[in-house]
Amino acid sequence: MPAMTSIVERLERLRRRARLVLLSERSAVLLAVAIGAAMGWVALDALLRFPATLRFVALVVGVIAIASAIARWWWPAARFRPSLPTLALRVERQRPDLAGRLASGVEFAQRPAPGVLEKRVVESTERLAGDDPFTGVIRRDRLRRALVGCGAALVAVAAIAAFQPEFAAIGAKRLFAPWSSAEWPARTLVQSLMEGVTHLPRGRAVLLRAEAVRGDPASMRPFVRYRTTRQGVAGPWRDAALARQHGEVFERPLEVDADSIEFRFGTSDAMTDAATIHFVRPPAIERATLRAEPPAYASAVQAPSETELGPGTDARATLAAPLLAGSRVELDFAFNRELPVPRPDDDSRREWLRRTFGGDLPESTQVEAPNALSDRVTLRFEASDDLDLPIELRDEHGIVGDDGARYRLAVSPDRPPAASITDPAADEIVLPSAALAVTAEARDDLSIDEIGVRVEKVGGEVRDTMERRRGESARLSTTVTPEQFGAGPGDTLLVSAIATDDFEQDGVRREPTISPPRRIRVVSEEEFTRQIRTQLAAIRHSAIRAEATQREIIASTAPSEPAEPGEQTDPNAAADGDGANADPDRANADATAPKPSAEELARRQARVSDRIQGMSAAIESLQSRARAGGLERDAMNEILRQSQDLLENAASRSAQASTQLAERGTTPEAAESQEAVRAELEDLVRLLDRDEDAWVATRRIERLREQIEGLLEETRRTGERTVGRDLERLSAEERVAIDRLASRDRSVADEARETMEELRDRAARLAEADRARAAGMQEAARRGEERQIARRVEQAAEATALNQPTNAEQALREAAETAQSMMDAIRDDRRSRVEELRRRLAGLEQSIQGLVTQAQTALSALREAAPTASAASDLAPVSEGVVSLDRNIGAVTDEARSGGGTERVARVLERAGERSAASAGLLRADPPRVPEGDEALDRSRGLLVDALEAVREQRRNTEQQQADAKRRELAAALRTLSERQAGLRTASEPLEGAKSADRRRLVEGRRLSVEQSLIRTAVNNLKSENEELASSDLFVSALARLDGWMVRSESSLSSLSVTKWTLEEQSLSAETLAMMGQALADASASDDPFAEAAGAAAGGAEAGGEGAQAGRRPPAIPPVAELKLLRESQAQLARRTRMADEGGLTAAERQTRLRELTQLQQELLDQGEAWMERMRQMSPGGTAEGADAK
Known part of the structure; x- marks a missing residue:
């Protein structure tokens, strides 16, 4: 709707x-x-x-x-x-x-x-x-x-x-999208620290490391999930907790034996991406070989070498023998696998070399490798410094070898030879005539080329003596005589050793090495003797302190219990007569005093021994200084010898006393040794005192002579300005000078009188202690007084005051001759004293020998009669014989004390007499104390034997002293003849090639011929007057060569037929005379290594009985002198041989010269063998064999 x-x-x-x-x-x-x-x-x-x-x-x-x-x-x-x-x-x-x-x-x-x-x-x-x-x-x-x-x-x-x-x-x-890999941001998250690590060395533990980047490390529980792959087969996944190390770092070491490992780090919240590490063998050296070739100059003494150095982890990696700097070195390394080696054009090659072999390699090091990846590398460089090669091999993955290979190559630079004068060991003070033995030594790390001695006279000439010697060490001995450089008192010689080696760089040899010099200061005999006597004075003070200490020890060693009345506690008591009974109260008081223990006495005796050793070392040092300094004064040398002899005997007896005290306590034997030490020190003090007197007297005469000679020189200079003018014509300045000179003459005359008085005073003080020295002072005073030295200086003062400078000079000259005669009397006294001492020692030796026989007879008779003797009458014949011995000992003791030099023998005879007297008293006691008497008589016989040995030793020393004196005289005569012959040779140089028609040169030639004849006659006279020369076949041969050269030189000079061979024979004559003189001067019985054998033979002859009691007299020419002459003759023959080879002779001349040199070489060989045979016969074993052969 x-x-x-x-x-x-x-x-x-x-x-x-x-x-x-x-x-x-x-x-x-x-x-x-x-x-x-x-x-x-x-x-x-x-x-x-x-x-x-x-x-x-x-x-x-x-x-x-x-x-x-x-x-x-x-x-x-x-x-x-x-x-x-x-x-x-x-x-x-x-x-x-x-x-x-x-x-x-x-x-x-x-x-x-x-x-x-x-x-x-x-x-x-x-x-x-x-x-x-x-x-x-x-x-x-x-x-x-x-x-x-x-x-x-x-x-x-x-x-x-x-x-x-x-x-x-x-x-x-x-x-x-739950299947996706989206993850929440982790609350706990770790980050792998193994990024970039793709390869690691196999066989080592793998350290897997991660770092916490989120969350609290203290509460985190990170882990690693891993699996290994071996030969392409992967293993199962495994989890392993990580351990916290420090901060946010976590680690997990894993022992892995696989080809690779795959791993992830994780926490409860997250896991890292998987990573893989592959394992490879670490690089290492399998072997290294070093080949070194020395520098060209060292190729003769050092051969190229090749040495296996191994892998660098054992002892072979350190080269045992250092390389010689400059050697060309090749180091060949063999690796366990191929390693990267930068190419030669790669800029990183130098850095690779430094990182791999260390930074010690020279900049010029060459690297040789077959390929960019090679398992062999060769380094070539020249060694200059020590090399320390810490090897760090690195492969293409950055893996470094971990075997710790390290090679150490010591490089020894060819340092300059070290040269030094070893003899003398320190600076010396010598006389101008000193023959200073100089020994230079040199050492080199390869070989010495030449060594020599440089002698520089400060402010004068520099002379080098160089000889070519090969070997790491060399030694050169020579003799420096200040007179050769014209150095006299006040001059200084600088003696340095010189050495060269074979070092050569860029064709240039380095300079010779010259050692720091020994300063040889030449001083006069007076200054030299004064310094020695200053040190002898210090030794005398030390001897006095040591004798006082020894006396205190003897007092502490005396028996602690007093002897009972009538009791003789020691055989000495019978001889002394009063013994311990002289002061019984004092003896008892001493007995209550605390006696040191035998150990303490031994320690104190040992300290005495140390003092004696120190004095003996000081005397020995003085003897060395005297020999090196050329001091030939028999008196000073004899004082030093006697002092050393006394100190040696004191040291021996002190050591015996220390041993006897330590082993048997305070025994009569220890006391006897201590007494002997004290007597020796006392004799030393007396000896130095007597010497001080003699020196002061000698120095007084020397100073007088110097003053007279100074006056004579000043008189001569003054007379040159004023002679022939009267005083009135002299200027004021000249008269002041004459007056001042006359005043000085009179002051010196007063000084001469004071000198005469002082000589007689000092002779009187020394009459008992040193009759011979006192006689010398008396003779000096007598000559000064008879020749009227003070009167002569006064006459000079009178003549000077009258401006008669000729008369003043004559008077001062006679005064100077008188002062010299006084000096000769002091010096001749030395010979007479030595000869007298020798005769006295011969008589003492016969007397003491008879005492030894008499003591032995008495001791035999006592031991025959002792078993049946019950009363003193039973031993009457024996005691009479002991009394007779005691009387005879007393007589010989008096004879020993009658003259200086036989004090030690007298002390020993005194102790023997004390024992014989004690024995007689013990045998006459009733009842007789036969055991004690027998012991005392036996001890007396032993002391007589000691006295006989002391006489024989002193006789040997005296005969040696006579021989040394004669040797020094003979050396001085030979040096003088050498200088005359050298002067003749210099004078003959202009006559070389001269014609006889040049009359001026003919006259000069005949004059030089006469000079040559005189030098020859002087040499023959030395031979006839010094039968010692005829006793040495070596010296007879040298004299025969001399005679032949001089005869030819005399004939050439006379006929003006001087040739270069005439000059050569004249040079040989001068050189031979100098050699003979130097051999005799350098020979010293103390330095003769054959003297001990000769002494042993002589001692064996003396031990043969009375028929040999004269001993074997030390040879006048020591065996070491013959050896030195033989050596120098051989060196001379070698030089003559080189001269004959380089002298440009005709073939006939060269043949004749070589025949002569061959005959001489055979003669030197025969003489050397005969000398060695004599040395064998002189040794103890050789003597016996020789006697059997006879």
């Missing part, structure tokens, strides 16, 4: 709106629920980190739930289409005024032909409904709530997406 059409349309619109509202509501609810569920799930997933499977199941369940909700809840809403009457009924509930009408009207209106009533209802309904759209029927509050919820969900999603897009994206992926 038309009237209901608008209502129906309005209801249809309402139905559409209602379906839309319902569908919107359910869609919003469904969407809000889905979004909320998704957000809740994502939140739970972010919290719980669901695995992908659970997330996939949840996605499926969610999809099914949504589909089910759509089908069962949303789809009905989409199909919502209520009937219009139903809607009308709902409108009626909204509008009560339409109740019962609207639904009916709508239904009536839908009928095709409604009735009237129905129309009326429809019309009234339409009228009541008006224009109402009926929208109030639809409830929109639920829609609004749904839309608010949905909007809130959408806003939340939008906010999350806007502010946490990563979170939103991960949540969406994990929600809607």
Whole structure:
């Protein structure tokens, strides 16, 4: 119906709106629920980190739930289409005024032909409904709530997406694509620290390391998941917990024996990506070979070498023998596998070399390798410094060898040779005439080339003596005489050793090595003697202190218990007379004093021995200085020898006393040894005192002579200016000079008188101690007084005051000659004293020999009579014989004490007399004390034997002293003749090749011929006057050669036919004379290694009985002098042979010269063999054999 059409349309619109509202509501609810569920799930997933499977199941369940909700809840809403009457009924509930009408009207209106009533209802309904759209029927509050919820969900999603897009994206992926690898940002996350590690050395533990980048490291439990692959087969996955080390770092060491390992680090929240590490063998050296070639200059003494150095981990890696600097070295390394080696043009090659072999390699090191990857490398370089090569092999993966290979190559530079002067060992003070033995030594690490001695006179010439020597060490001995360099007192010679070696660099040899010099100071004999005497004075003070100490020890060694009255506790008591009974109170008092133990006494005695040894060493040093310094004064040498002799005996007896005290305590034998030590020290003090007196006297005369000679020279100079003029014509200055000179003359005259008085005073003091020396002083004083030396100097003063210089010079010259005569008297006294001592020793030897025989006879008689003797009368003949022996010993003792030089013998005789007197007293006792008497007599005989040996030894020393003095005189004479011959040779040089028609040269030749004749005559006189020369075949042969050369030289000079051979023979003559003089001057009994054999032979001769009591006198020419002459003669022959070979001789001349040299060589050979035979015969064994052969 038309009237209901608008209502129906309005209801249809309402139905559409209602379906839309319902569908919107359910869609919003469904969407809000889905979004909320998704957000809740994502939140739970972010919290719980669901695995992908659970997330996939949840996605499926969610999809099914949504589909089910759509089908069962949303789809009905989409199909919502209520009937219009139903809607009308709902409108009626909204509008009560339409109740019962609207639904009916709508239904009536839908009928095709409604009735009237129905129309009326429809019309009234339409009228009541008006224009109402009926929208109030639809409830929109639920829609609004749904839309608010949905909007809130959408806003939340939008906010999350806007502010946490990563979170939103991960949540969406994990929600809607659970199969994807999307992961939530981990709360605990580790990061692998193994990035970049693709290869590691096999056989080592693998340290897998990770670092915590998120979360608390203290509460984290990271792990590693790994599996290994061996020969292409992968193993199972394993998990291993990581251990925290420091900070955020976690580690896990794994022992892996595989080809590779695959691993991932993880926590409860996340895992890292998988990584793989491959294992390879670490690089190592299998062997190394060193080849070294020395520098060219050293090739003669050092050969190329090849040495296996091994892998660098054992002892072979350190080169045993150092390389010589400059050697060309090749080091060949063999590796266990191929390693990368930069090419020569690669800039990293130098850095690779430094990193692989260390930084010690020279910059010029060359590297040779076959390929870029090679298992062999060769290094070539020149060694200059020590090399320490810590090897660090690195392969292409950066793996470094871990075997610790290290090679050490010591490089020894060719150091300059070391040179030193070994003799003298320190600076020396010598006389101008000294023949100082100089020994230079040199050492080199390869070889010495030349060694020499440089002598430089300060402010003067420098002279080098060089000889070629090969070897690591060399030694050169020579003799330096200051006179050769014109050095006198006050000059200094610097003696250095010079050495060169073969070192060469760039064709240039280095400078010779020169040692620090020995300073040889040349002094006058006075200064030299003064220094020696200063040291002797110090030794004297030491001897006084040692003697006082010995006296204290002797006092401490005395018996601790007093002797009972009438009892003799020691054989000495009988001889002394008073013995221990002289002062019993004192003896008892001493007995109560504490006595040192035997051990303490032995220690104190040992300290005395040490002091004596020190003094003996000081004396020996002074003797060496005297010999080296050229001091030939017999007096000083004799004082030193006697001092050394006394100290040697004191040391021997002191050692005996120490041993006796230590082993047997305070015995009479120990006391006797101690007393002997004290006596020897006392004699030493007296000897030095006497020598001091003699030296002061000698020095006083020398000083007087020097003053007179000084006055003479000054008078001569003054007279040259004033002679022939009266005093009035002299200037004031000249008169002052004359007055001053006259005053000095008078002062010297007073000095001469005081000298005379002092000589007589000192002679009086020495009269008892040393009669011979006192006689010498008396003789010097007598000569000075008889020749009026003081008056002569006064006359010179008077003549000088009157300006009569000629008279003054004459007076002073006579005074100087007198002073020299006084000096000669002192010096001549030395010879007379030695000769007198020798005669006294010969007489003492005979006397003591008779005492020994007498003592032996008495001892034999006592032992024959002792068994049957019961009373003193039974032994009367024996005791009388002992008393006679005692008297004879006393007489010989007085004889020994009557002159100086035999004090030790006198002391031994005194002790022998004490024992013989004690024996006589013991045998006369009633009843006789035979055992004690026998012991005392036997001891007396033993002491007599000791005295006899002491006399013989002193006699040998005296004769040796005489022989040494004569030898020195002979050496000085030969040196003087050598200098004359050398001067003759120099003067003959201009005459070589001169013609006899040259009258001036002819006269000069004849003059030189006369000089040559005089030299030859002097040599022959030496031979005839010194029978010692004739006793030596070697010296006789040398003199014969000299005579032949001089005869030919004399003839050539006389006829003016001087040739180069004449000059050569003159040089040989001078050289031979010098050789003979030097051989004699250098020979010393103390330095003669054959002296002991000669002494043993002499001792054997003396032991033969009275017929041999004179002994065998020492040869005037010691065997060592003959040996030195033989050596120098052989060296001279070698030089002559070289000269003959290089002298440009004709064949005939050369043949003649070689024949002569061959004959001389055979002669030297025969003489050498004869000398060796004499040495064998002089040895103890050889003497016996020689006697048997005779």
